[in-house]
Amino acid sequence: MKLPAQYFTKSLMLLLALSLASCGFHLRGEAKMPFSTIFIEAANSNSLLISELRRLLVANHVQLVSKPDQADMVLNISLELPEKQILTLGGSGRVSEFQLRYRVSLRAYDQQQREWLAADDLQLSRDFSYDDTQILAKEAEEAQLYQYMRSDMAQQIMRRLSHAKPQPLTQK
Numbered sequence: 001m002k003l004p005a006q007y008f009t010k011s012l013m014l015l016l017a018l019s020l021a022s023c024g025f026h027l028r029g030e031a032k033m034p035f036s037t038i039f040i041e042a043a044n045s046n047s048l049l050i051s052e053l054r055r056l057l058v059a060n061h062v063q064l065v066s067k068p069d070q071a072d073m074v075l076n077i078s079l080e081l082p083e084k085q086i087l088t089l090g091g092s093g094r095v096s097e098f099q100l101r102y103r104v105s106l107r108a109y110d111q112q113q114r115e116w117l118a119a120d121d122l123q124l125s126r127d128f129s130y131d132d133t134q135i136l137a138k139e140a141e142e143a144q145l146y147q148y149m150r151s152d153m154a155q156q157i158m159r160r161l162s163h164a165k166p167q168p169l170t171q172k
Contacts, residue, residue, distance in 0.1 A: 033162055035116075037063045039071035042080070048147075049080055049104065052154040060158070073116055075161070079105035082146055087127060094132060100142065101125045102149040106157065108164055116164040122156060124149045 038057060042050050053075075054064055068074045080103075087097040102124045108117035126145045130138055 033057075033060055033062050034164060035062065035072035035161075037065050037071045037073075039065050039068045039074045040077065041068065041074055042077040044080065047080055049150050049154060050077070052150060053157060056154055056158050060162075069111065071111075073108055073110055073161075073164070075117075075157075076107045076109070077104060078107070079103060079121075082149075084142075095130050097127060097129050098142075099125055099127050100145055100149070102146065102153060104153055104157070108161065110166055112166075112169065114166040114169055116166055117160055118167075122153060124152055 040050060040053065044050070057064060065071045081101075083101040083103065085099045085101065086095050087099045088095075090096040104122045105119065106117065106122070107115070107119040109115050126149060128138075128141060128145060132138075
């Protein structure tokens with residue numbers, strides 16, 4: 001008896017899906033977090049980075065709580081700073097290139113004050129050319145670059161959180 005080609009195709013797809021699932025593969029942005037609840041402590045809790053982090057955490061089945069004493073982990077973002085620096089000047093003294101930087105300082109700890117992520121500074125930078133005859137377009141490009149950097153920073157923080165582990169308390 002000859003089996004139809006659809007049977008082999010479905011079997012192959014099932015085998016592929018099972019092998020990907022068994023090797024620990026997951027889509028980008030989806031990771032098993034080592035905690036189930038988190039409190040985000042930030043100087044500006046309404047920033048776009050914090051909003052993006054909240055969205056990613058909820059997508060990864062982490063519950064956001066409103067008080068630090070309700071959380072398995074407290075994520076403290078003490079600094080979120082976009083910066084802009086002149087890189088090059090043209091012959092007439094006009095700016096021809098900028099460097100955009102995006103810095104974030106963070107730390108994660110739990111109720112027992114055990115460090116999950118030690119205090120660290122993360123920084124991203126992008127260079128972009130500037131032409132003062134295209135001011136509106138270059139302002140839009142700058143805003144877009146900052147948006148990409150925020151998104152990239154949120155992904156980096158999520159990767160760090162997914163690998164975080166409580167460190168033993170040190171005796172003083």
